[in-house]
Amino acid sequence: MGQDSDKQFVFEVAYGGATFEQAIQDLKGDEESDGVTVLFFGATDEEKTTALDALAEAVGGVNIHQVDLEPLIADRAEVTQGGIRETFDAAGEGAALLYLKNGDAFFDQEQEAAADEDSLTPVDYLLQRMESFKGIVVLSLADATHLQRTREVTPVDLVVTF
Numbered sequence: 001m002g003q004d005s006d007k008q009f010v011f012e013v014a015y016g017g018a019t020f021e022q023a024i025q026d027l028k029g030d031e032e033s034d035g036v037t038v039l040f041f042g043a044t045d046e047e048k049t050t051a052l053d054a055l056a057e058a059v060g061g062v063n064i065h066q067v068d069l070e071p072l073i074a075d076r077a078e079v080t081q082g083g084i085r086e087t088f089d090a091a092g093e094g095a096a097l098l099y100l101k102n103g104d105a106f107f108d109q110e111q112e113a114a115a116d117e118d119s120l121t122p123v124d125y126l127l128q129r130m131e132s133f134k135g136i137v138v139l140s141l142a143d144a145t146h147l148q149r150t151r152e153v154t155p156v157d158l159v160v161t162f
Contacts, residue, residue: 012159015043015051023158024058027136035133036157040140041147043162048101048140051160056097059136065096070105073122080122088129091137098137100130107146127154 013023027036038055040048056062072083091098107123120128130137131154141147150156 015162028059036136038138038158063096065091066099068101070102100139103139103141104143
């Protein structure tokens with residue numbers, strides 16, 4: 001399921017059942033090379049926790065580094081980007097599955113990019129960091145618009161719908 005620059009295939013599965021179990025087993029090989037991006041779409045906290053535990057177990061019992069994105073939102077884009085950078089740097093130091101909660105709050109936050117035209121918005125910066133992360137990153141979303149934007153901008157290996 002790993003992505004390369006020419007491939008935009010996304011494997012989408014419903015939570016639970018044999019297809020879900022096979023999909024998370026298949027991620028183990030992908031995680032060792034380029035990293036893996038997984039989206040959780042529309043789940044209760046209990047379902048997300050159970051799915052995260054299954055995913056962590058499937059890839060070798062890694063620790064789950066859980067981060068709520070909402071508190072990272074600041075008035076200034078640079079501060080928000082700094083929080084994102086710290087989050088990814090901390091998760092990259094150990095064998096961790098990075099789980100980003102409340103992604104919709106982050107997408108909903110209106111922030112202006114810095115004066116420099118080449119500056120990334122905080123959402124774009126988040127998606128760029130997800131793409132370059134060498135481990136497994138899971139972003140939880142509930143809004144279909146945010147799901148679609150993420151899939152258009154960032155290579156995604158697996159979408160788990162609940």
